[in-house]
Amino acid sequence: MEDRPSPPRVLRWESLTKRAFDELDPARCVVFVTCSPLEVHGPHLPFGTDAIEGDGLAERLLRFLPERHRQRTFLKLPFFYGATDVVPQPGSLFFRPSTTRAFLEDLGATLAAQGFRDVLVSNFHGGVRHFVALEQACERVSRRRGIRMISVFSLMLSRLSRGEDNLENLIGSLPGVRKEDLRGDTHGGLLETSQLLALAGSWVDPIYKELPQSHFESWIAKTQGGRNDLPTGKLAGFLAMIRSFRGNVRYFLENTYSGAPAGASAELGERMLDALAGKAAEAVTEVLDGRLAPSQCHSPLWPWRFFLQNPVAIRVSDWLLGFRNPIA
Numbered sequence: 001m002e003d004r005p006s007p008p009r010v011l012r013w014e015s016l017t018k019r020a021f022d023e024l025d026p027a028r029c030v031v032f033v034t035c036s037p038l039e040v041h042g043p044h045l046p047f048g049t050d051a052i053e054g055d056g057l058a059e060r061l062l063r064f065l066p067e068r069h070r071q072r073t074f075l076k077l078p079f080f081y082g083a084t085d086v087v088p089q090p091g092s093l094f095f096r097p098s099t100t101r102a103f104l105e106d107l108g109a110t111l112a113a114q115g116f117r118d119v120l121v122s123n124f125h126g127g128v129r130h131f132v133a134l135e136q137a138c139e140r141v142s143r144r145r146g147i148r149m150i151s152v153f154s155l156m157l158s159r160l161s162r163g164e165d166n167l168e169n170l171i172g173s174l175p176g177v178r179k180e181d182l183r184g185d186t187h188g189g190l191l192e193t194s195q196l197l198a199l200a201g202s203w204v205d206p207i208y209k210e211l212p213q214s215h216f217e218s219w220i221a222k223t224q225g226g227r228n229d230l231p232t233g234k235l236a237g238f239l240a241m242i243r244s245f246r247g248n249v250r251y252f253l254e255n256t257y258s259g260a261p262a263g264a265s266a267e268l269g270e271r272m273l274d275a276l277a278g279k280a281a282e283a284v285t286e287v288l289d290g291r292l293a294p295s296q297c298h299s300p301l302w303p304w305r306f307f308l309q310n311p312v313a314i315r316v317s318d319w320l321l322g323f324r325n326p327i328a
Helices: 018-022 049-062 097-113 128-145 152-159 167-172 190-203 206-210 216-224 238-252 266-289 302-309 311-321
Strands: 009-012 029-034 073-076 118-122 148-151
Touching: 029 049, 049 073, 049 118, 049 152, 049 190, 049 266, 097 118, 097 128, 097 302, 118 128, 118 152, 118 266, 128 148, 128 152, 128 302, 148 152, 148 266, 152 266, 167 266, 190 266, 216 238, 302 311
Parallel strands: 009 073, 029 073, 029 118, 118 148
Antiparallel strands: none
16 A cells, blocks of 8 residues: 655644643744735625635645645644725725734744744635735845745736646546636635535525625626726726726625635535645745745746835825725
């Protein structure tokens, strides 16, 4: 019989005693923490959906690491729910990007001072100002403290935003997934509902089976006769991002999910988690091997970090979009 790979050793930080902690070799440990919001995810998913998915992705990717890294000790910190760009509905908890950055910078500094060299920050929230805040914090800690602290979500965005190796193709090629169900799947749709059914099925309201497909384009067609007055033109990059953000803001002021959750299943969720975790493990392995530096782990939005993180720029952009957060 072929030997099965040894399971990774995962310890919950809050369960450690001083005696157990002192027996660890920090240089051989990998610390991971999820930084995702508590926010509304349709009428069917729990507020902690992004945190559950962030934890699920981080723990699942450990299964796909090569044996040389699986033998290391993994320390799991409790998740932190400070996030911005949450769905602006009662029930969501809103924080400024500076709060997220300050938390992660302090966390990274105290881990580095105690001898830890590798820190993985997980996340499953697509708010652009949130994950760029994660990137900034990781970049600052890595540069100032000489450790490897990376945002796994940002690294995944970079890997899955070019060529054939993109998220839609990765998920759309899985057995049981209809590509038409992935249209507009950005929040609480097929992807997230399936993952939650796999990770915390008892927390999912069965009403998901009755929810129609809904997304920004269908909403525009229904409410404005297909008229879309968002800025258009040949400008790429920042203006395209602002256009997308404006559309999402308008949509989520009235809606709480985007996608087609009715087609979800726990079986699909397991396949999706394995597919995403496998890709994440490939990238994280390069980091742990030293073949990929923290400075190479940024998302495609990294060049726009000033406009996404500067408090004045944030206020100006909110004003230009006519957005006033009703929950903050």
